[in-house]
Amino acid sequence: MGNRTVAIIGGGPAGLAAARLIKLGDPQAQVTVYERSDASGETFGFGVGLTESTMSNMAAADPVTADRLREASHDGHSLVLRTGDREVELHGARNLAIGRAILLEVLTTSALEVGVDIRLGARTDIDDISADVIIAADGARSAVRERFAGELGASVSYGSLHFMWCGTDFAVDDANFTWRTKGDATFVVHAYPYADDRSTFLIETDDHSFRAAGLDRFADETPAGESDERSLGLLEEVFTEELGGRKLLANRTRWAQFPTVSLDRWSTGNVVLIGDAAHTAHYTIGSGTKLALEDAIALARSLSEHEDVAEAFAAYETARRPYVSRFKHLAARSQNWWSSFRERTAEAPERIALSYMTRAGNLGLEHYAAEYPQVAALALRELGEAPVATPGTVDDWVLSRPLTTDALSAPGRELPVDGLDDAHAVRADWSGGEVWGSAHDDLVAELRGADAPVVVLGGPSGPTDVGARIDLAERVRWAGKTVVVEVPVALRSEGAAAVGAGRADAVVTVG
Numbered sequence: 272m273g274n275r276t277v278a279i280i281g282g283g284p285a286g287l288a289a290a291r292l293i294k295l296g297d298p299q300a301q302v303t304v305y306e307r308s309d310a311s312g313e314t315f316g317f318g319v320g321l322t323e324s325t326m327s328n329m330a331a332a333d334p335v336t337a338d339r340l341r342e343a344s345h346d347g348h349s350l351v352l353r354t355g356d357r358e359v360e361l362h363g364a365r366n367l368a369i370g371r372a373i374l375l376e377v378l379t380t381s382a383l384e385v386g387v388d389i390r391l392g393a394r395t396d397i398d399d400i401s402a403d404v405i406i407a408a409d410g411a412r413s414a415v416r417e418r419f420a421g422e423l424g425a426s427v428s429y430g431s432l433h434f435m436w437c438g439t440d441f442a443v444d445d446a447n448f449t450w451r452t453k454g455d456a457t458f459v460v461h462a463y464p465y466a467d468d469r470s471t472f473l474i475e476t477d478d479h480s481f482r483a484a485g486l487d488r489f490a491d492e493t494p495a496g497e498s499d500e501r502s503l504g505l506l507e508e509v510f511t512e513e514l515g516g517r518k519l520l521a522n523r524t525r526w527a528q529f530p531t532v533s534l535d536r537w538s539t540g541n542v543v544l545i546g547d548a549a550h551t552a553h554y555t556i557g558s559g560t561k562l563a564l565e566d567a568i569a570l571a572r573s574l575s576e577h578e579d580v581a582e583a584f585a586a587y588e589t590a591r592r593p594y595v596s597r598f599k600h601l602a603a604r605s606q607n608w609w610s611s612f613r614e615r616t617a618e619a620p621e622r623i624a625l626s627y628m629t630r631a632g633n634l635g636l637e638h639y640a641a642e643y644p645q646v647a648a649l650a651l652r653e654l655g656e657a658p659v660a661t662p663g664t665v666d667d668w669v670l671s672r673p674l675t676t677d678a679l680s681a682p683g684r685e686l687p688v689d690g691l692d693d694a695h696a697v698r699a700d701w702s703g704g705e706v707w708g709s710a711h712d713d714l715v716a717e718l719r720g721a722d723a724p725v726v727v728l729g730g731p732s733g734p735t736d737v738g739a740r741i742d743l744a745e746r747v748r749w750a751g752k753t754v755v756v757e758v759p760v761a762l763r764s765e766g767a768a769a770v771g772a773g774r775a776d777a778v779v780t781v782g
């Protein structure tokens with residue numbers, strides 16, 4: 272590739288990993304990283320999770336760095352839901368966790384070792400640099416993306432939840448989520464250990480709670496760049512028990528709303544975007560760092576295989592986009608679920624657990640029942656005694672349960688295509704996205720207000736469309752309607768999970 276010059280704006284996980292991998296693939300390249308922070312320890316956030324699949328992708332691309340990351344990480348942790356004195360298991364030990372500052376330190380060492388030029392304290396404007404290849408790795412609020420918003424077809428939308436990324440100076444026993452109320456406000460915490468003496472302690476709250484607790488005022492009155500001490504004080508009070516009376520750790524910590532970033536194209540001219548600059552996936556599926564590192568691997572590979580920069584960018588996007596889209600879809604459903612958490616707190620903890628585990632559509636009932644049969648049995652008890660001890664039978668069992676609502680009776684929950692001919696039903700075809708926000712209130716009100724007591728939701732058969740209508744079904748069902756969702760045969764187990772977790776009353780399997 273000759274003496275290709277590569278300028279990388281942003282020394283987060285994506286930029287640093289890309290820098291080293293590009294040098295490894297093309298030692299003649301001159302690679303410079305521009306990072307606005309002036310020391311790698313000075314960064315936002317606390318710990319992040321790394322999945323085993325990310326670790327094996329890293330190991331294949333760069334075994335030395337992968338080993339260092341594993342060494343610096345905290346062992347995988349299991350996840351539980353806690354409420355009052357109850358604890359419900361969600362999944363066994365999985366992800367590694369690593370402090371963001373340590374992650375950056377490891378990636379910095381690895382990049383320097385192969386001759387990457389890292390310039391710290393270098394806030395950079397793309398118009399001030401020139402290089403054969405410019406990589407925008409400048410994060411979710413990317414200025415490069417804004418500068419080329421038209422060419423890239425950029426869109427950014429903000430979630431309705433407010434969150435604060437805090438830490439603690441002790442390791443919680445297990446990764447867990449729990450919630451507390453204060454007056455009319457509900458607060459959820461997602462906590463997990465990432466060092467022997469540190470945990471991520473991420474707190475979120477819905478917009479109603481945010482205002483009810485007066486946090487909007489605290490947020491508005493906190494000067495830029497400072498931690499929101501008054502909110503932190505209030506949260507320490509709310510989570511006294513979980514914190515054992517200790518203080519929350521903050522690091523320019525303040526309320527934020529998650530930006531969902533989407534681009535029609537990930538490059539323009541000699542500029543390419545990676546990591547959060549190109550796409551974001553809600554933090555409740557813990558995949559942002561994973562996607563950032565994997566983008567870096569794919570881009571470095573494409574650049575080493577293609578002399579022509581446009582071809583390299585096209586190959587990178589072709590390789591990554593389908594995978595990233597899948598994660599974005601899972602993340603969007605997870606975000607929906609958490610956005611409506613306040614409404615879920617009255618349910619039995621096991622039911623919340625099952626609903627949580629099946630919220631994004633990538634894990635089914637069978638999976639959860641195999642890992643925690645007793646919890647699954649309790650979660651499904653409204654339907655009878657689930658055969659959780661016999662693997663591979665739970666989906667069929669759920670769909671074979673009799674349906675008896677005031678509006679509809681049937682011997683099972685999997686209705687034949689003509690099974691609704693005699694029902695007083697209204698049908699809607701729908702494949703939109705988020706359903707818990709105000710943008711969809713009208714649609715939900717229309718379906719809730721329909722004369723017919725039964726609502727049938729149909730539409731396209733892609734996984735995204737089906738997931739979207741299952742989420743819509745839940746919201747409509749909560750208003751007392753009997754809701755039937757059409758699902759393709761290939762996604763029958765998602766239909767079973769929807770019925771088992773109370774998102775739908777029944778399904779019609781089609782195609």
Ligand SMILES: Cc1cc2nc3c(=O)[nH]c(=O)nc-3n(C[C@H](O)[C@H](O)[C@H](O)COP(=O)(O)OP(=O)(O)OC[C@H]3O[C@@H](n4cnc5c(N)ncnc54)[C@H](O)[C@@H]3O)c2cc1C
Pocket residue numbers: 280281282283284285286305306307308316318319320321393394395396408409410411414434435436473545546547548554557558559560561562563
């Ligand atoms: C609350 C929360 C929890 C999360 N939890 C997880 C988790 O558990 N697991 C997980 O995998 N991910 C998690 N993430 C996501 C993860 O933090 C990001 O996806 C990841 O950091 C993306 O890496 P990046 O390199 O693309 O961007 P960033 O990490 O944002 O890095 C961008 C870098 O660019 C620099 N920069 C910006 N502008 C300029 C400029 N003009 N000049 C020079 N430098 C610039 C910034 O200083 C920064 O260092 C979480 C995110 C949030 C908000």
